[in-house]
Amino acid sequence: xxxxxxxxxxTRTAANDAELQRGLTMEFGRDTPLMxxxxxxxxxxxxxxxxxxxxxAERSNAILVCxxxxxxxxxxxxxxxxxxxxxxxxxxxxxxxLDTERFFVxxxxxxxGCMGSTGPKSLNPATGEPWALDFPVITVxxxxxxxxxxxDQLGIDRLFCVTGGSMGGMQVLQWAASYPDKxxxxxxxxxxxxxxxxxxxxxxxxxxxxxxxxxxxxGRYLAEGRNPDRGLAVARMTAHITYLxxxxxxxxxxxxxxxxxxxxxxxxxxxxxxxxLRHQGASFVQRFDANSYLYITRAMDYFDLAQExxxxxxxxxxxxxxxFCVVSFTSDWLFPTSxxxxxxxxxxxxxxxxxxxxxxSDAGHDAFLLDEPEFSETLAGFIAGCAEHRGLNGR
Amino acid sequence: MSPLDSPKPAAxxxxxxxxxxxxxxxxxxxxxxxxxxxxxxxxxFLAQERGVTARGMELAQxxxxxxxxxxxxxxQGDADTDLVEYPSAAFDYAILSxxxxxxxxxxxxxxxxxxxxxxxxxSFPNFGHWRVRMHLLFRGSMPVTEALPERWYETPNIHLCxxxxxxxxxxxxxxxxxxxxxxxxxxxxxxxxxxxxxxxFGQKAxxxxxxx
Numbered sequence: 001x002x003x004x005x006x007x008x009x010x011t012r013t014a015a016n017d018a019e020l021q022r023g024l025t026m027e028f029g030r031d032t033p034l035m036x037x038x039x040x041x042x043x044x045x046x047x048x049x050x051x052x053x054x055x056x057a058e059r060s061n062a063i064l065v066c067x068x069x070x071x072x073x074x075x076x077x078x079x080x081x082x083x084x085x086x087x088x089x090x091x092x093x094x095x096x097x098l099d100t101e102r103f104f105v106x107x108x109x110x111x112x113g114c115m116g117s118t119g120p121k122s123l124n125p126a127t128g129e130p131w132a133l134d135f136p137v138i139t140v141x142x143x144x145x146x147x148x149x150x151x152d153q154l155g156i157d158r159l160f161c162v163t164g165g166s167m168g169g170m171q172v173l174q175w176a177a178s179y180p181d182k183x184x185x186x187x188x189x190x191x192x193x194x195x196x197x198x199x200x201x202x203x204x205x206x207x208x209x210x211x212x213x214x215x216x217x218x219g220r221y222l223a224e225g226r227n228p229d230r231g232l233a234v235a236r237m238t239a240h241i242t243y244l245x246x247x248x249x250x251x252x253x254x255x256x257x258x259x260x261x262x263x264x265x266x267x268x269x270x271x272x273x274x275x276x277l278r279h280q281g282a283s284f285v286q287r288f289d290a291n292s293y294l295y296i297t298r299a300m301d302y303f304d305l306a307q308e309x310x311x312x313x314x315x316x317x318x319x320x321x322x323x324f325c326v327v328s329f330t331s332d333w334l335f336p337t338s339x340x341x342x343x344x345x346x347x348x349x350x351x352x353x354x355x356x357x358x359x360x361s362d363a364g365h366d367a368f369l370l371d372e373p374e375f376s377e378t379l380a381g382f383i384a385g386c387a388e389h390r391g392l393n394g395r
Numbered sequence: 396m397s398p399l400d401s402p403k404p405a406a407x408x409x410x411x412x413x414x415x416x417x418x419x420x421x422x423x424x425x426x427x428x429x430x431x432x433x434x435x436x437x438x439x440f441l442a443q444e445r446g447v448t449a450r451g452m453e454l455a456q457x458x459x460x461x462x463x464x465x466x467x468x469x470x471q472g473d474a475d476t477d478l479v480e481y482p483s484a485a486f487d488y489a490i491l492s493x494x495x496x497x498x499x500x501x502x503x504x505x506x507x508x509x510x511x512x513x514x515x516x517x518s519f520p521n522f523g524h525w526r527v528r529m530h531l532l533f534r535g536s537m538p539v540t541e542a543l544p545e546r547w548y549e550t551p552n553i554h555l556c557x558x559x560x561x562x563x564x565x566x567x568x569x570x571x572x573x574x575x576x577x578x579x580x581x582x583x584x585x586x587x588x589x590x591x592x593x594x595x596f597g598q599k600a601x602x603x604x605x606x607x
Contacts, residue, residue, distance in 0.1 A: 351485035385466020
């Protein structure tokens with residue numbers, strides 16, 4: 001993988017975690033703090049990011065990928081913490097839809113995250129201790145404002161494309177609404193313009209699981225030398241069910257038993273699906289911070305793009321020059337086609353340039369992370385078409 | 396072979412004659428919405444050869460996906476229900492090719508088309524064509540012709556009309572006919588100077604319309 005480190009005017013800080021040493025970071029807000037939606041002025045703060053491919057001389061081939069709730073900037077290549085391939089390895093790379101031989105692909109760990117960007121586990125300069133719950137509540141718009149600072153520092157005036165799934169898709173919509181002249185094309189995937197009551201409800205269950213863990217210590221677990229692993233694992237297990245679909249669970253596990261031939265009449269993981277969820281929970285706590293989980297889920301809950309624009313989503317995109325491609329998946333019940341279609345309806349209402357594709361898949365919400373050939377072809381085709389309109393040369 | 400197997404055909408097949416006729420009615424550089432754009436053949440032609448800003452709406456998801464893979468801006472949508480979302484005069488042309496007869500409410504679709512676009516271009520199979528009349532007269536069964544290939548129980552066409560019927564609908568809706576051409580069964584073109592002959596010999600009809 002080509003790891004290009006562009007020269008920028010930003011201040012690069014030493015990565016704050018040993019395991020993140022290969023990562024790129026940039027510091028902001030030392031002179032002018034970032035005004036957050038909650039009213040707090042945040043600064044200084046760090047954003048950790050990765051880039052793949054090379055920025056062209058015109059700086060016109062940059063694609064910003066926005067990651068989902070528990071994603072991070074390590075989209076492809078070997079992840080420095082998990083040792084596994086990055087979350088979008090199937091999509092980002094030479095010859096892939098986000099072709100790194102053609103495009104300069106950027107991914108930024110969201111503000112409030114835990115992979116190098118400033119979040120609740122970072123040190124509060126005022127106290128010298130981790131921020132914990134003193135960290136200000138972040139919104140999707142705040143995440144995007146912070147990313148805009150980084151894009152400016154990279155010397156990129158206009159992004160060729162912004163894309164991402166789930167919460168990443170929310171950021172895509174926010175980018176297009178906040179900075180329509182800075183985005184040529186936008187691909188929101190498996191997302192919504194507002195978080196539904198059902199999704200807020202699931203997030204609340206996850207947060208309550210974390211906060212009910214005695215090791216959470218009112219959020220001050222780092223200072224106490226503890227970690228709410230059990231609560232965070234339960235939060236992940238609940239959430240993971242919502243990322244799949246009933247047919248996918250049935251296909252993967254059915255009612256098959258785990259390493260045994262009969263029921264134990266006890267509460268061990270008799271079923272494969274239980275064992276799988278326990279594994280998902282246990283591995284998640286190795287790489288994710290519980291307070292970050294609280295903050296980022298809250299950001300998604302607060303997201304309602306129409307509300308910022310007089311209750312009418314179309315107002316968010318009036319006269320937009322951005323070319324959109326909205327993608328949904330048939331079996332996604334967390335961000336169903338109906339939610340994605342309402343984005344399309346709003347874009348139609350302002351006669352925006354929009355494509356809308358629903359991909360047939362039984363993989364549920366997670367489909368955007370998986371090998372779905374029709375999805376890859378759609379993304380590649382849309383991006384190739386946009387590159388032609390943008391006057392970006394082929395390889 | 397599925398349409399997804401060849402995202403960029405090396406050479407474009409010539410446009411179907413009725414689509415070529417529609418393409419000639421579209422001014423270069425204009426904004427076009429092709430309703431029921433199928434595999435996007437007309438849209439791609441208009442975008443590449445006429446420099447139009449091309450958008451499409453298509454009912455079949457498989458066709459939509461194939462269009463987007465080809466770099467066309469197309470959404471999955473239904474002419475009967477989704478045209479109401481567009482603002483008025485958003486396009487220069489709204490095109491509906493060989494689809495009107497398959498809509499649930501052709502009159503409302505026509506009215507929406509002249510609302511969202513300055514011009515509407517509508518083509519349809521003419522049920523007044525002599526072969527259709529002969530079929531019904533001599534065989535006494537629902538016509539199956541080149542332009543109407545499906546049998547009555549499998550056709551999506553639920554609102555078939557003749558050239559005469561369509562002219563009457565336009566009059567009822569206050570829609571002005573700017574241009575009208577019929578194609579006979581050898582794909583030769585004729586105008587509407589003698590409407591009853593056009594209605595007899597036209598296999599397909601193409602109308603360019605605008606709101607009065």
